Amino acid sequence: MLDSSRSDLERHGVVPRRSDSLASDLLLPDETLEVRREVRAFADSVLRPIARELNCEPERRDGFRHDVFDRMASAGLFAIPFPEDVGGRALRYPTLATLSVLEELAYYAPGIASSMYDAQAILVGNTLNQAPPALRGEFLPRLVRGEFVASFATSEPGASTDLSVRSVQTVAHRHDEGWLVTGRKRWITNAVAARYVILLCRTGDALSLLFVDMHAPGVSVSDPDMKMGNHAQLTADIEFKNVLVPHHHVLGEIGAGLRSALGSLVLGRMGIGAVGVGMAQRAFDISSHYISHRSVFERPIAAFQHWQFRFAEHAMQIDSARSAYQRAALLTDRGENAEVLAAMAKVMGSSAAVEMSRVPRTGLWCLRAQRACVRSVTVNYAVRSYRLVLTLFCKRRILSASAAMRRHIRSLWLWGNSNEQATNDLRRRFRSGGRGSHRRARANRKQSHSTRHLKRTRRPRRDTGHCGKAIRTARRRAPFDHRPECRRADQGRCA
């Protein structure tokens, strides 16, 4: 099952990791470097061969990769964040090591990193680590050994950013044997495979956390959400209909659930920052490998200064996102509040991933220009203008380049094309772009023919609405339904 017929290895060859030469390990203690080496070897051997499958296959109800989960458990990855008494590794800097694990896993499979590590080990694991001793002792060692999959549920159809008591609609009522829960949670990672869920719900006028067995009567799970990406992270709705939760499954005190949930969510935020860094680093490595090997005009693309600027900017962005999550983790490991840095790390990491994979506007202009040139002018001319576009790329910075390029390309067309009609055609096509633009341009030309007459000759007089020769000509040429009416009484003259 772990073999894939079309791995990214086949498509890209061996892509060197640029982080080894571009990033500094200054902040990382030896134990973290050791964990990183170990997880990198795991990711190279287990995730890399199936990365394409994990990242591209659409969500299915039975799509949770238990095989990957089991291999992570047997490699001891779930032990990294936890202390020795529950079977953990008892690291001095557990948060830093945990986030390094996330970056390494996300390098090949961000969905696996965020569902099987961020949600499982950080959100659920950290909350269980703070739970009352009985609950912690019963479930945390099992989680460390990878005996069950778990979920962490706060979001609802009408509440997520806003987790206030008035917004949360999942309610637990006290009962003799425990709490009866009714409500619906949305977007819950791992819901389709989870055995337990940590649930934030309303108990009276405060919020509490309950540890709920997903096999209990009254719990049902929807089909997974079909997302645009990140397919290996399965999210779904969970519905609770009078589900009985025993008293000893309350995590912490009744009414103190929000504080506890937010504590775990801060760690989760750092985790998503690290996932973003892993994704951005992989995209950076693949694309810098590509531009170093692909040549245009007898030079590798990487030799053009524009791309050197762009990749320098990406490298800076990735490096600052990485140090943001590392500093947030170090603060947490020192027992200090890292809430602000965690939020920054999440924004910086996810932005780095998005920016790294964004198609540049300048690139789109370039493609459009190239397409218009190739279709309408000679091949030689197209090659010449493409070269000039590339030269322009190298001289200007990203944002100013698109406007400048537009001006430049227009002047090129005017200069290179003696046929005025063809030039106008091209200009119109460039402005409108897309399919059917050629037909639109021809329609424009036809229309402009009649309006040109109107402009050059006499206009209808406003007082009488009577038109002269020009309007009569226009009427004859215009399509039947659009012929302008003459308001003068003796219309016969105009017919």
Ligand SMILES: Cc1cc2nc3c(=O)[nH]c(=O)nc-3n(C[C@H](O)[C@H](O)[C@H](O)COP(=O)(O)OP(=O)(O)OC[C@H]3O[C@@H](n4cnc5c(N)ncnc54)[C@H](O)[C@@H]3O)c2cc1C
């Ligand atoms: C892949 C994935 C996995 C997830 N996994 C889980 C999970 O395991 N458990 C879980 O509980 N949830 C999960 N979620 C849900 C996630 O936590 C929420 O989507 C997130 O908190 C945002 O909430 P929302 O979707 O309700 O957005 P809303 O609260 O509706 O916000 C939408 C937008 O409104 C604007 N907005 C909202 N509030 C403000 C404000 N105060 N000021 C200015 N603008 C504002 C912002 O632009 C915001 O982005 C997951 C979501 C995704 C996409």
